Amino acid sequence: MSRRRKKAAPEMGAVRPTVTVCRGCCCGTAQKVPRLDHEAQLTDLRTSLAGVAMVRRADCLDACERANVIVIQPSAEGRTAGGRPVWLGQVNDPDAAADITTWVENGGPGLADPPGILDLYTFSPSRRVRHELED
DSSP: OOOOOOOOOOOOOOOOEEEEEEEESTTOOOOTSSTOOHHHHHHHHHHHHTTTEOOOOOOOSGGGGGGGGGEEOOOHHHHHEEEEEEEEEOOOOOHHHHHHHHHHTTOTTTTSOOOGGGGEEEEEEOOHHHHHHHH
């Protein structure tokens, strides 16, 4: 059993989408991902999605081999429409963050199709990791 403290996950049925940005042991560090201003990426997401989505920082999403990891969780309406959390890895390009912003502004999972380029970043984490984020 993990000794890491769990942070409260967004309520199922959150009014807005939730964007969880990993910024712990690997993601968000210049040692793992050089040439990226990690804090600027997080700040840009928070600024551009203010009032549209909740953007939160996670210590570790346990998918370190895919640093930087961002998870987009649907709003209540998006979940009702069939949307499920979308895991994106290797989000190390400002254009990818801009594509994420555009998608979430348009409704996010279940309500809007993501830009096709985000397919290159999408991955399925282990069941254990998915449940830890959603619990």
